[in-house]
Amino acid sequence: MSARPLAVFGGTFDPVHIGHLTVAWEAAELLDAEVRLMPASVPPHRPAPLASSSERVAMLRAALAGQSRLVLDARELEREGPSYTIDTLRELRAEQGARPLVLLLGADAFAGLPGWHRWRELFDFAHIGVLSRPGVDALRPAELIEEVVARRVDDVAALHARPCGKLIELAVTPLEISATRIRDLLAAGRDPRYLLPAGLFDDPGLLAPYRR
Ligand code: ATP
DSSP, X not given: OOOOOEEEEEEOOTTOOHHHHHHHHHHHHHHTOEEEEEEOOOOTTSOOOSSOHHHXXXXXXXXXXXXXXXXXXXXXXXXXXXXOHHHHHHHHHXXXXXXXXXXXXXXXXXXXXXXXXXXXXXXXXXXXEEEOOTTSOOOOOHHHHHHHHHHBOSOHHHHHTSSSOOEEEEOXXXXXXXXXXXXXXXXXXXXXXXXXXXXXXXXXXXXXXXOO
């Protein structure tokens, strides 16, 4: 079996920035995959995003205009209550049959994986692609290193050949850009023009949630 994988890149996207888009784009190329950006609803015990769900979706739509390799999938925002990645992957598996699925995670998010709901079972539904990310402290706990050793492949063909269960590290262009930094710049009245996709500046309302 060999099929073009479907890759999922989740996040708060508060706001979506050039770091997200560049690494998602490069992952699409490296994996020869369709990549879906999937904004997350944030559970009540976590700090709320500054922008609402619909504002984050509007920014993603503006950011993704004019290309078709990266696609928006807002299903987690449409679900009631907090959404677990495992449930999203189960749903995608039911929709996609035996097509390879890849969960894309930045190196910092990957280091936190053992804190996720039923994290080991994620590999029953998808492969994981870890995107290099500079400037973040991403020490991997021992239990995660064990999984990496057991599951790691270096060749994309190994991901295309099965629906789930492997892990690949993707050396994408290191860009030290974070949404936190962009929110800080906007709150300070600065204009982070080239850290954000140009489409976010076309409608002045899109960045309003961050300008105080
Ligand atoms: P914040 O600063 O608000 O925490 P963020 O910039 O880390 O936001 P998120 O929406 O939380 O963005 O991240 C979504 C996913 O994108 C995570 O897996 C994260 O690791 C990854 N990511 C974000 N920015 C980069 C980047 N510059 N390089 C690689 N991966 C990134």
